[in-house]
Amino acid sequence: MRFAFWLLITIIIWFFMGVILAKSDTYYNDFKSMSNMLTIDWLENEAINISLVLIWFLGLCLIAFLLAINFIFCSWNNLLKISLNRKNIRAFLLLSLHFMFVIIMAFHLGAMIFGFKYSDIELMPGDSYSFENQYSVKLDSVHYTDDTSVLKLKFKEMRDHQTKDKFHYQDNYARISLYQNEELLEDGIMKMLMPFHYENIRISMIQFYLPKKGNFQTPGVKINIVKDLFAEAFFISYAIEIVLLLSFVIFTWRKR
């Protein structure tokens, strides 16, 4: 327990350092590029130039590894024995919620390593974007009913203008097609907060945009393409963790 306590303190301090780095102009973009691709791909790129963010990330990995080791020993020596000896629901819940936490972390790790992630891809109607495994996505058309001049504003200004009465996100959509080896796999529409799916591939619309140069009448879209094999499992285990923690609180609410 002592080791777990100090590891918790260490990881909190580590995240505080992350906050300071992410707030600085110098390292903000490093974290942004880290989020824009799979962490494993970012590591491959970053391994060439050793940056402070890379050192911070490797430190985080080390702390997470020690936490995992601590969990294994703690589960074996304490939680599991208590659960088996006492055979009470409180001990069982305590073990289960710790176990589920490790599962969630494992899915986090999986999402950093497996699949693919392409971010901030700008497409105008008729444009295509090719990515791994001979996949390509084509923006067939854009249906946009609101004032397009807002789309030329900076992000924060755009956010101020995109109120419910001025931006009707349910009415604005893009029609896209997904191909592999030039063979159509699926086509359909995507809206803000309503991504396009094909198996484990999600194509999400981040925002509508208008190129700064040129006189375009119809906007294009900025998209993310993500293949996350663990997303569903992650959310299910996350929900189970919440239920387990809530059950633990309920079963231990009354003072013994």
Added chain:
Amino acid sequence: MDTTVLIINYFISLALIFMNALFVVLRKYSVLKWFKYPALISSGASIVLTFLVAGHLPIYNKFTSLQEVVFILIVLTSIYTNTNKVKVQNINTMWFFILFVQLYVITQQMEPNNNYYMYDNLFVVLFFQFRLISMAMFIFALGNYIGAFKKHLHQDRRADILHRARNYTLLGAVVYLAGEFSGSFWLYLWYGDSWHWSKGFFLASIMFLLSMISGHLPPRYLSGWKIKTILSSSPLMLITLIYLIAH
């Protein structure tokens, strides 16, 4: 209806909360027992008025969110205020925390944020609502931990208060996690992935990990109630500061 109504209601709430805190100082517990209701109604009205003025529940904006935090704090305080004078005294220090939060609102820009189009998405609403409910629970737990330091408190009564603080720390963590789940799903719908390496993600992780500290104290810190209480309440103090200042 415009922002002026919200500001007027805010100052009415502030005055009522101040009166309640004053009754605590003056030890007028029988008055306090009934006078909490106007404060409860006024702070509850801030949520309704926010909806009428801005078209959405308190979301993101501190002026409206903190008033909802105050409302939940008054609800929780009222639940544990009953006719037993001893129990009333044990919970009444919460009024100073409620007054502090309500006063802190003055430092914020006194207007609700605009009705951003995503604010009618269920997961966006849940993310912000769960977060502020959890903050109220953490502050309530903190108030109880600090209340346990009152002099001449019977050992059993102190144990009750500390257990209540422990319960609300954990319940706050559950609600906070439910909020993070909703936020994660919001990001998943918007960007296609459930989390980003960002300042917001690090702060959110820090706040959750801080809420877990009291449950992971080494055995040698568990023997004396004072050190245990200090070590359990300090993380909650940090969570509150992060929410009020950094977040």
